[in-house]
Amino acid sequence: MADFLFVPYSSHGHINPLLPVARELVARGDRVSVIVAPNFAPAVAETGARVLRLPTSSHVVVPERFDPVDSCRRLFKAFDDRRAIFAVLRGELRHRRPDLVVFDPMIPRVFRIAHDRGVPTVLFSTTYAQNEHVIASTVGRNLGAPVGDLLRRPWARRLHPWAVEAARDHELVLVNALPELQPAVRTFGERFRFLGPLTSSKTDHCGDLPWREIERRRVLLVSPGTVFARGPKFFGPVVEAFRDSDRLVVLATGPTDPESLGSLPSNVIARRRVPQAALLEHSDLFLTHAGMNSTLEALGAGVPMILVPRVLDQRVNARRVAELGAGIQLDAKWLHPVLLRHVAHRLTTDPSVRGAVERLKARIAGQDRPAAAATALQEAANGSCRAEVIS
Known part of the structure; x- marks a missing residue:
């Protein structure tokens, strides 16, 4: 011992x-x-x-x-x-x-x-x-x-x-x-x-989320992590990009009070914290700060990423994921609904992105x-x- x-x-x-x-x-x-x-x-x-x-x-x-x-x-x-x-x-x-x-x-x-x-x-x-x-x-x-x-x-x-x-x-x-x-x-x-x-790798369906709806719809999970706060100026363009679309958007707002985001459309859910691993199992896209744990969880679930880093190690992670073809890196200062819709479409329809994500998912699986x-x-x-x- x-x-x-x-x-x-x-x-x-x-x-x-x-x-x-x-x-x-x-x-x-x-x-x-x-x-x-x-x-x-x-x-x-x-x-x-x-x-x-x-x-x-x-x-x-x-x-x-x-x-x-x-x-x-x-x-x-x-x-x-x-x-x-x-x-x-x-x-x-x-x-x-x-x-x-x-x-x-x-x-x-x-x-x-x-x-x-x-x-x-x-x-x-x-x-x-x-x-x-x-x-x-x-x-x-x-x-x-x-x-x-x-x-x-x-x-x-x-x-x-x-x-x-x-x-x-x-x-x-x-x-x-x-x-x-x-x-x-x-x-x-x-x-x-x-x-x-x-x-x-626990994926329990915990929390007050509409899991039946999550399981049957395309889901965009948005999480800027637990340390670096993001406010309405960050979440606002995301909400506008997918307002009233057929995509369900789940926002993990962390320190930011969801009430500060104002009235949200019916297809947008905001919670301070969400069971990230469980949601990634049902997501087809992940907007993330590119922290290492979140990046690995997304790759393990086979989910492409919109990478919006804030600090140095996150930028390095985001750049590497983008180089591997599993995501696209954006600057938070330039987030715009039109750009977000374009990036989301490419990441979820481009066969090369799907191939890159699946290769990395296979590297993680089974060990x-x-x-x-x-x-x-x-x-x-x-x-x-x-x-x-x-x-």
């Missing part, structure tokens, strides 16, 4: 991929402990893992418009949250020595705390991996190729703490992404395991990826981590 201590970043996009892996390890008889914010504690407890609660809840919401006061508040809250994580981690390591500390690259200092106490670590990334080549390519697209080429030097790893920790020779790195979605995938060594989707992640962690805990890439 191995003993694992998970230190995730307490956010839906980071906790959700962890849950199936923790459940699998517990089912195999391993001991699993997770340091987590109270609002995620029930979900972690359901896996059978031991919950190490942080003192305060964590619910990150970034407003649609820049607000310096809100930004400062979130920054100070992030510092406080990390100090709490480090305090709980140090306290736990004073009393026992787990076989592995599995931590999120959003909290790189965990490596140093564990290393100082002689505990091996594994990185668990919920989006694509980073190294100097990925950094250089990303910077080069924004600041020009010469700047990007300069950052391909090994010292550039120090510009990104994730890459610094990932570069350590003794580490295993689990990546919640398909190799096809990983930028510069050939530049990563054998320690990187590109697992693909780890989020739950127990949480089990593969659990096996990799057990091997690392036993000191027999094999060199392979799950593909």
